Amino acid sequence: MHIKECIVSAPGKAILHGEHAVVHGKMALAVSLNLRTYLQLQATFTSKVCINLPNINAFLSWDVTVLNQLVPDSEGEICYLALDIELVRRLRDFVGIPNGALDTRSMAILAFLYIYISIFAGSGELPSLTVSVWSELPTGAGLGSSSAYSVCLAAALLSASGTIPSPLSDQENTARWGVAEMELINRFAFQGERIIHGNPSGVDNAVGTWGGILRYHSGKITPLSRVPMLRILLTNTKVPRSTKVLVAGVKDKMNKFPSIINPVLDSVDAISCTCEQTLSEMTSDSPTPEHYDILEELIDINQHHLNVMGVGHPALDNLCRVTLARGLHSKLTGAGGGGCAITLLRPETEHSVVQNTVQDLRECGYDCWETRIGAAGVQDTTVLVPLGVDDLSLH
Numbered sequence: 001m002h003i004k005e006c007i008v009s010a011p012g013k014a015i016l017h018g019e020h021a022v023v024h025g026k027m028a029l030a031v032s033l034n035l036r037t038y039l040q041l042q043a044t045f046t047s048k049v050c051i052n053l054p055n056i057n058a059f060l061s062w063d064v065t066v067l068n069q070l071v072p073d074s075e076g077e078i079c080y081l082a083l084d085i086e087l088v089r090r091l092r093d094f095v096g097i098p099n100g101a102l103d104t105r106s107m108a109i110l111a112f113l114y115i116y117i118s119i120f121a122g123s124g125e126l127p128s129l130t131v132s133v134w135s136e137l138p139t140g141a142g143l144g145s146s147s148a149y150s151v152c153l154a155a156a157l158l159s160a161s162g163t164i165p166s167p168l169s170d171q172e173n174t175a176r177w178g179v180a181e182m183e184l185i186n187r188f189a190f191q192g193e194r195i196i197h198g199n200p201s202g203v204d205n206a207v208g209t210w211g212g213i214l215r216y217h218s219g220k221i222t223p224l225s226r227v228p229m230l231r232i233l234l235t236n237t238k239v240p241r242s243t244k245v246l247v248a249g250v251k252d253k254m255n256k257f258p259s260i261i262n263p264v265l266d267s268v269d270a271i272s273c274t275c276e277q278t279l280s281e282m283t284s285d286s287p288t289p290e291h292y293d294i295l296e297e298l299i300d301i302n303q304h305h306l307n308v309m310g311v312g313h314p315a316l317d318n319l320c321r322v323t324l325a326r327g328l329h330s331k332l333t334g335a336g337g338g339g340c341a342i343t344l345l346r347p348e349t350e351h352s353v354v355q356n357t358v359q360d361l362r363e364c365g366y367d368c369w370e371t372r373i374g375a376a377g378v379q380d381t382t383v384l385v386p387l388g389v390d391d392l393s394l395h
C-alpha cells in the first residue's frame with residue numbers, strides 16, 4: 001500500500017480561563033503557544049510499524065501482520081465520533097497495559113495504535129511505516145502536550161492514508177488544510193485525547209488544530225479574531241501530575257458536593273465570559289489600566305476557585321505569592337495539580353520587573369519564560385525540516 005510521507009506540527013496551548021469547568025459544559029478561553037510538537041512519518045518496506053518517542057524514551061516496533069489481527073472484524077471504517085471501547089481493550093491486552101495504568105508510555109502507545117488502526121482499518125491493509133515525534137513542550141505540565149501529540153498523529157496518519165489531500169502552501173513554506181479536513185483531524189485527535197485523558201472536553205485538541213485564540217463551549221469552537229496582544233509569562237513548577245487523575249478528582253468532588261461545586265463552576269463560566277467581554281472592549285477601545293485591573297482580578301478569583309476544586313498545589317500557591325510580591329497576578333493553566341501557571345504582564349510592566357520575577361521563580365526551581373500566544377494550528381511542515389527531526393529517524 002502506497003502511503004504519503006510527511007512532517008506535521010501542532011502547537012501547545014494555555015487556558016486563560018475555564019479549565020475543568022469546560023469539561024462540565026462551561027465556557028473556556030484558550031490560546032495556542034509558540035511551542036510545538038513535530039511528527040515525521042516515513043514509509044518503509046520492512047513490514048513493521050515503528051514509533052520513536054524520544055521525549056518519553058519509548059521506541060517500539062510491531063509486525064504489521066500481528067497488528068492486522070487487531071483490526072475489528074467488520075473491516076468497515078471505525079466510527080471516529082465515539083471511542084471504540086472494544087478496540088481499546090484489545091490494544092491494552094496486546095501491548096500488556098493493565099486497565100487503569102496511567103503511565104506516560106502506555107497512554108502514548110495506546111493513542112498511537114488506536115488512531116493508526118482506526119484510520120487504516122477501512123483500507124483493507126495496514127501499511128508499514130515509521131513515526132517519530134519530537135516536542136518543544138514539557139510533557140504532562142498543562143500546556144497541551146497530549147493534544148499536540150494527538151493532533152499530529154491524526155493529521156499525519158490521515159494525510160498518509162490519502163483520507164485528506166495535501167494542504168495548500170502559504171508564503172512561509174508551511175501548509176494548512178481546509179475546514180473539512182481540520183474538522184476530521186480534530187475528531188480523530190479527540191479520540192487520542194479520550195485515551196490519554198479519560199473525559200476530555202475537546203478544548204485542547206481544538207486549539208492544537210485551529211491555533212489562535214478560541215472560545216470553546218460544549219464542543220462549539222469560536223475563534224476570537226480581534227484580541228489585544230497579551231504578554232504572558234509561563235512558569236513550569238515541574239511538579240508532575242496527570243490530567244486524567246485531576247479531571248476525575250473534580251468529578252468526584254462534584255458528585256460528593258454538587259450544591260457546593262456546581263456554583264463554583266458557574267462562577268468560572270462567568271469569569272470566562274467577563275474576560276471575553278473585557279478583551280473585546282480592549283480591542284474596540286484602546287486598552288486602559290482599568291481593563292488590566294479587571295483581567296488581574298479575574299485571574300486571582302479563578303485561581304481561588306481552582307483551589308476549591310482541589311486542583312491546586314503548594315508549588316502553585318508559592319508561584320502566585322512570588323509573582324504578587326512583584327505586583328503580578330498568576331493562575332494555574334491546564335489541569336493544575338502542579339505543572340504550569342500563567343502570569344499576566346501589563347504593557348507598562350518594566351523590563352526589570354519581568355527580569356526580577358523570572359529570576360525569583362528560577363530560584364524556586366521553576367522554569368520560566370515569556371511566551372508569544374496565538375501561533376498557527378496544525379500545519380504540514382514537510383518542506384521545512386525542524387530542528388531535531390533528522391535525529392529521530394536514526395532510531
Ligand SMILES: Nc1ncnc2c1ncn2[C@@H]1O[C@H](COP(=O)(O)OP(=O)(O)OP(=O)(O)O)[C@@H](O)[C@H]1O
Pocket residue numbers: 037053054055056103104105106107108109133134135138139140141142143144145146147149196197204241242243244333334335336
Ligand atoms: N512528545 C510526546 N511524545 C509522546 N507522548 C507524549 C508527548 N507529549 C505528550 N504525550 C502523551 O501525553 C501525556 C501527557 O498528557 P496530559 O494530558 O497528562 O498532560 P498535558 O497534555 O501536557 O497537560 P494538559 O492536559 O493539562 O494541558 C503523556 O503521558 C504522554 O502519554
Ligand SMILES: C[C@@](O)(CCO)CC(=O)[O-]
Pocket residue numbers: 015018019020021022023142144197199200201202203204243247333334335
Ligand atoms: C482540565 C481540562 O479542562 C484542561 C486540560 O488542559 C481538561 C479538558 O478540558 O479536557
Ligand SMILES: [Mg+2]
Pocket residue numbers: 144145146147197204243
Ligand atoms: Mg493533555
